[in-house]
Amino acid sequence: xxxxxxxxxxxxxxxxxxxxxxxxxxxxxSADTLEHALTEHLRLSGIYWGVCAVYTLGRLDRTFDxxxxxxILSYVDSCRNENGSYGGGVGHDGHVLYxxxxxxxxxxxxxLSRIDVEAVVGFLSSxxxxxxxFQGDHWGEIDTRFTYCALSALRLLGRLDAVDVxxxxxxxxxxxxxxxxxxxxxxxxxxxxxxxxxxxxLAIGGRLDYVDGDLLxxxxxxxxxxxxxxxxxxxxxxxxxxxWWVLSSLSVLGKTHWIDRxxxxxxxxxxxxxxxxxxxxxPDDEPDVYHTFFGIAGLALMGHPAVVEPIDxxxxxxxxxxxRMGIELSGTGKx
Amino acid sequence: xRADDEATAKAALCANGDHASAWSVRRRYCxxxxxxxxxxxxxxxxxxxxxxxxxxxxxxxRFVQSRFPKAPSAWAHRRWLLARTMRFGVELGEDVxxxxxxxxxxxxxxxxxxxxAWSHRAWIIQxxxxxSCAVQTALRASESLARRGVSDHGxxxxxxxxxxxxxxxxxxxxxxxxxxxxxxxxxxIDAFPGHETLWMHYRYAFAEAVKRNKLLASDADFLATTKxxxxxxxxxxxxxxxxxxxxxxxxxxxxxxxxxxxxxTTLVVKRAQGRRVHVxxxxxxxxxxxxxx
Numbered sequence: 001x002x003x004x005x006x007x008x009x010x011x012x013x014x015x016x017x018x019x020x021x022x023x024x025x026x027x028x029x030s031a032d033t034l035e036h037a038l039t040e041h042l043r044l045s046g047i048y049w050g051v052c053a054v055y056t057l058g059r060l061d062r063t064f065d066x067x068x069x070x071x072i073l074s075y076v077d078s079c080r081n082e083n084g085s086y087g088g089g090v091g092h093d094g095h096v097l098y099x100x101x102x103x104x105x106x107x108x109x110x111x112l113s114r115i116d117v118e119a120v121v122g123f124l125s126s127x128x129x130x131x132x133x134f135q136g137d138h139w140g141e142i143d144t145r146f147t148y149c150a151l152s153a154l155r156l157l158g159r160l161d162a163v164d165v166x167x168x169x170x171x172x173x174x175x176x177x178x179x180x181x182x183x184x185x186x187x188x189x190x191x192x193x194x195x196x197x198x199x200x201x202l203a204i205g206g207r208l209d210y211v212d213g214d215l216l217x218x219x220x221x222x223x224x225x226x227x228x229x230x231x232x233x234x235x236x237x238x239x240x241x242x243x244w245w246v247l248s249s250l251s252v253l254g255k256t257h258w259i260d261r262x263x264x265x266x267x268x269x270x271x272x273x274x275x276x277x278x279x280x281x282x283p284d285d286e287p288d289v290y291h292t293f294f295g296i297a298g299l300a301l302m303g304h305p306a307v308v309e310p311i312d313x314x315x316x317x318x319x320x321x322x323x324r325m326g327i328e329l330s331g332t333g334k335x
Numbered sequence: 336x337r338a339d340d341e342a343t344a345k346a347a348l349c350a351n352g353d354h355a356s357a358w359s360v361r362r363r364y365c366x367x368x369x370x371x372x373x374x375x376x377x378x379x380x381x382x383x384x385x386x387x388x389x390x391x392x393x394x395x396x397r398f399v400q401s402r403f404p405k406a407p408s409a410w411a412h413r414r415w416l417l418a419r420t421m422r423f424g425v426e427l428g429e430d431v432x433x434x435x436x437x438x439x440x441x442x443x444x445x446x447x448x449x450x451x452a453w454s455h456r457a458w459i460i461q462x463x464x465x466x467s468c469a470v471q472t473a474l475r476a477s478e479s480l481a482r483r484g485v486s487d488h489g490x491x492x493x494x495x496x497x498x499x500x501x502x503x504x505x506x507x508x509x510x511x512x513x514x515x516x517x518x519x520x521x522x523x524i525d526a527f528p529g530h531e532t533l534w535m536h537y538r539y540a541f542a543e544a545v546k547r548n549k550l551l552a553s554d555a556d557f558l559a560t561t562k563x564x565x566x567x568x569x570x571x572x573x574x575x576x577x578x579x580x581x582x583x584x585x586x587x588x589x590x591x592x593x594x595x596x597x598x599x600t601t602l603v604v605k606r607a608q609g610r611r612v613h614v615x616x617x618x619x620x621x622x623x624x625x626x627x628x
Contacts, residue, residue, distance in 0.1 A: 038347070041356040092356040139362055140418070141411045178542045179535070187499065188454055189492040214602070214614035218623055221616065222531075222595075234488045234531040236448060260619040 004303040006262040013269035015299065015306045016277060020292055021059045023277030024050040027289050028064075028072070040089035044079055044101040047072060049293035051108050055318055056300050058308035060108070073111055076102050083126075084119030085137070095137045096127055100149040103156050107321050117157050124150045125162040132167030143184045144175050148197035151204045152315060156325065160204070169207035172198045180215025192223055192232040196245040199252050203314045213253045220250050221258035228263030229282065239281045240271050240291045243298030248313035251301055261302050268295045345395065352403025358412045365392055365416065369423070381423040389416050397438050404442035410451040413438070414458065421462075435459045443489070453489035457496040467504040474501050478519070481536075485527040491536040495543075513544035521564055528568070529585025534592040537561075541600050545607050552607035561600055568593040594622050601625050 006012070027050060030036055039046065051072070054063045064072065079086045079102065085094020086102035099120060106112045127134045127150060134146040147168055154160045174186045175198060181190025182198035195216070202208050223230040223246045229238025230246045243264060250256045270283045271291070278287025279295035300311040309318040312329055319329055344360035351357075365388055372384040393416060400409050413435070417427065436459060442452040460473050477494040484490030498516065502509050520537045527533065541561060544551055551557045571586040602625045605612045611628040 034350075038351040038354065041354050088356065093359045095355070137359075139359060139411075139415055141415070178539055178546075184450075184454065187457065187496050189450060189489060191450060218599070218614060221619070221623075224619070233448065233450075234535050235486045236488070258616045258619060263619075 004305060006265060006302075007304050009262065012262070012266060013272070015269060015296075015304060016272055016274050017057050017059070017306050019274065019277030020272075020279070020296065021054050021057060021063045021277070023273075023287065023292060024054050024289060025063050027278075028068075041087075041092050042098070043089040044076060044086060044098040044105065045088065046289050047076065048101040048104045048108075049289045051105060052317065053289070053293040053296050055108055055321070056296055056307050056309040056311055069109060072105070073109060073114065076105050077114060080116075084116065084121070084123035086120075093137060094123065096124065096134060096146045096149040096153070097136065099124065100153040103153045104317060107156060107317060107325060110321075110324065112157075112325070115157070117159065121154065121157060121159045121162045124154055128163050128168065132164060132169075132171035134168070144172055144182060144188075144194055144201070145184070145197045147172060148201040148204075151201050155204050155327070156315070165205045166207075169202055169205040169210060172201050172205075173207075173210040176210070176212075179219050180212040180217075181219050189233065190219065192220070192230070192242050192245040192249070195220065195249050199249045200314045203252055208252070211253070213255070217250065217253050217255040217258055220246050220253075221255070224259045224264065227267060228260065229267035230259070230264060237282065238267065240268055240279055240298070241281065241294040243268050244294040244301075244316070247298050247301050248316070251313040256301070265299060265302055265304065268298055271295060348399050348409075349402075352399045353406035353408050355408040358408050361392065361412065362415060365389065366419070369419070373423070381420075381425050384423065385420050385425050389420055392416055393434065393438075397441070400438065400442055401445070404445040405449055405451055407451045410455045413455065417462070427462075432459055432463055443484075443487075447484075448487045448489045450489060453493045457493055457500075460497060460500055465504055467501065470497065470501045470504060473497050481519075482523065484532075485523060485530050486532055488532045488535065491532050491539075495536070495539050498543075509547045510544075513540055513547070516540040517544065517560075524564075524568065529588040529592070531588070531592060534596055537596055538599055538603075542603050545603055549607050552604045558600075558604065562597065565593045565597040591622070598623055598625055 028047070051060070051064070054060055075090070076086070078090045079088070079092070079098065081087055081094040083094060086099045087094050088098045103115065103120070106114055127136070127146065129135060129142070133142045134150045135142050136146045150163065151160065151165070151168060154162060172182065175182050175184070175188060177183060177190045179190055182194050183189050183191060184194050188194070199211060202210050222234070223232065223242060225231055225238050227238060229240070230242040231238050232242050232245065247256060247264070250258060268279065271279050271281070273280065273287045276287070278289070279292040280287040281291050296307060297311050297316065300307040300309070301313060309320060311317070312319050312322055315322060322329055341360060341364035344357040347354050347357040368388045369384045372380040372388070393413060396409055396413055400406070403409060417431070420427065436456065439452045439456040439459070443449050460470060463469050474497045477497050480490050481494050498512060502512060517537070517540050520533055520540055524530070524533045524537070569590055571590060575586060602612060602614065605625065605627070612625050613628055614623050614625055616623050
């Protein structure tokens with residue numbers, strides 16, 4: 001892959017694999033901090049980001065021994081609610097966001113047998129509304145992200161049949177804007193994060209024909225700023241997480257060559273904390289597990305040699321995991 | 336931090352305004368109190384619930400938002416409160432709408448290009464109903480918001496949403512609205528060069544004008560106006576003579592933005608003419624090209 005050669009340039013910083021794995025391991029231990037307590041409601045997503053980051057670096061078993069793995073999985077089990085949904089933390093209300101995170105974590109550890117599939121499917125299908133959209137939970141907030149979470153989780157469980165996929169995709173299409181981008185709801189401003197979820201949902205639903213590849217590819221490519229990083233909307237600052245939201249979408253469209261990948265890689269690598277590990281949103285900021293994962297995932301899409309496990313741009317899971325589950329991988333388009 | 340009761344939830348939210356589970360606890364609390372008011376079967380139980388439970392809750396959300404202006408779950412909580420009120424059959428007065436607009440403005444002042452706040456502002460205009468006068472007022476107000484927010488893409492997108500809402504109610508005004516909008520955005524670009532936000536808004540106005548009236552795709556005067564504008568903005572020599580410091584910073588951006596608009600509008604026009612075209616990019620550091628198939 002031509003992108004890999006760019007990483008051999010002498011000016012390209014090294015990816016600090018050991019340090020990042022240590023950072024993730026430490027993050028999973030720091031239960032005594034205020035920050036840990038205040039983010040309990042999204043703990044499952046945090047676990048997914050950490051585990052997937054380490055998996056793509058080829059260090060899953062080295063970072064989490066059997067005892068730790070069981071501790072993590074038991075924690076995920078305990079986030080299950082009676083209606084089949086998973087909450088972000090123990091005792092937290094169920095939501096499609098964390099239900100997907102749970103399925104992703106079980107998939108990464110090859111422990112899908114721990115899921116009560118019918119219960120999860122029951123919850124997810126009950127979240128679809130008559131116009132095809134999905135609410136996040138019974139409180140009724142609708143967002144295209146929730147469509148993606150539901151379709152992704154259902155596809156991973158082999159149960160897309162449980163919802164109306166055509167209507168779901170038609171609703172996503174109604175969130176498409178004049179610039180080819182997608183927002184959180186019909187008429188919502190195009191946003192790279194929403195673009196990822198909408199393109200992903202359409203890919204899963206087999207309706208990429210709804211996407212205007214030329215216009216959207218153009219909009220996505222324009223997210224690259226002078227310093228090489230990517231932003232999420234015009235005139236916003238670059239942020240490492242957009243290395244994923246933008247690049248994965250471009251990958252599905254077969255247009256990653258429309259951005260300067262070497263410049264992006266350099267930006268991501270500059271956002272590393274080389275001493276303590278972890279990656280931050282932009283250079284010299286505090287690292288966190290979220291940006292660590294998305295920075296590594298972005299580098300994976302670009303074929304960085306140290307990121308040994310290729311990642312799927314639609315499911316944001318290693319391709320080997322999807323293959324193990326018998327899921328046919330998304331094509332990366334013509335480019 | 337488990338938020339089992341409404342007071343603990345309040346405390347959690349003061350420390351983290353995006354603590355979605357804590358907002359759920361607050362909703363259960365408000366919902367529970369609502370049932371008491373309504374079950375009492377006294378007349379006006381629903382209105383009392385709004386005055387005594389919802390209004391203070393909205394004020395509490397505003398309090399949290401003073402520190403966490405972006406938190407999406409806080410905005411979602413506001414919408415739940417208002418939607419629940421409407422489902423109870425209580426009509427929201429103008430003061431309520433104004434309060435919401437003020438909440439948006441306060442949040443936008445704290446955090447530029449605040450996606451959730453601008454979305455909420457557009458949602459409020461939507462639920463205000465099909466009163467074209469009110470929407471027209473909102474449209475006029477959005478003009479000064481746009482002027483104040485030339486680098487705030489949310490502000491210009493919000494304006495485009497109000498335009499769409501206005502045209503849902505008065506579709507025959509489309510031609511007038513978009514002619515005016517294109518003049519407005521050219522005026523803003525002349526005054527504030529180098530802002531990608533404004534150039535994106537130009538694309539919006541151009542594309543929507545052509546979408547609603549395909550004849551514009553063959554209207555020589557219409558097309559020439561945009562071409563001439565791009566030419567003018569590309570001519571940095573004159574602009575640099577007037578303001579050399581600008582030339583150092585914004586000039587290269589302006590040149591690139593003007594070029595991009597020229598090609599982008601060409602794509603829109605060719606498609607409107609029914610021609611099959613595709614976009615390519617030779618290298619990531621060059622512009623896009625539009626070729627006929």
